[in-house]
Amino acid sequence: TSNVTSTRGDTPLLPQVKNIIAIASGKGGVGKSTVSCNLAVALANLGAKVGLIDADIAGPSVPIMFNVEGEQPAVKQVDGKNTIYPIEQYGVKLMSIGFLTPADSAVVWRGPMASSALKQFISDVAWGELDYLLIDLPPGTSDIHLTMVQTIPVTGAVIVTTPQKVAIADATKGLTMFRQPQINVPVLGVVENMAYFTPDELPENKYYIFGKEGGQKLSEKFNVPFLGEIPIVQSIRESGDTGYPAVLKDGITREAFSKLAESVAR
């Protein structure tokens, strides 16, 4: 991945951020947020300086997945400007649409509101020097995608999908969107989540619950790298719910997400 110093706007935003990586999916529920959170922590474990923006208005997951629910980022006046300080957890700087709304409230985020929240996360947050700023996008295609590319120089997009036919069909749409002239963001590759399941009692067996190698075939079709596969593991779901990312635990989950981080960092 390359060094980002230029911007498409007049004022250079985020000049201290080397790589801005969008995490996208076609369909909801494929594990885009789970992958974003674990990838962020895995990159930090490799020694990188990492930030994560949760721009998923459909369901901001970062506050729960990082166990920082109910926390409020500090706001201070710096040079006459309101500056927001990201919340830091597990070595990752975090901003989430979820920090702006009470946890249980059913705020309906309209596209323009979400777009302006994302703009604020980019222009008013004291990110400091970062090697990677990950942006967890809402599923599908939306105003936010356009706002993002119009506001900051995105290094590339990572597409998360399950191997299932419907997920692949939607991921295909997501992938081609990034290649449209008005978006024009390089696709860094495809991650296949929920690739297979291995029961503890049968460690040699792989069950392809959502189908086999759909993500791999997608990456071949579009000639983009296959970044890796993440199996279905109960502790990945549990760690999401308890706010302690699976990559911090020993075993198969740490291995899978660390490998993913290495291929993204390459």
Ligand code: ADP
């Ligand atoms: P999305 O962001 O695409 O909507 P989430 O990351 O919220 O998806 O994941 C949807 C659900 O699936 C969550 O309950 C999450 O804990 C679970 N999940 C995601 N990936 C895995 C996995 N590899 N193994 C087990 N559960 C997973």
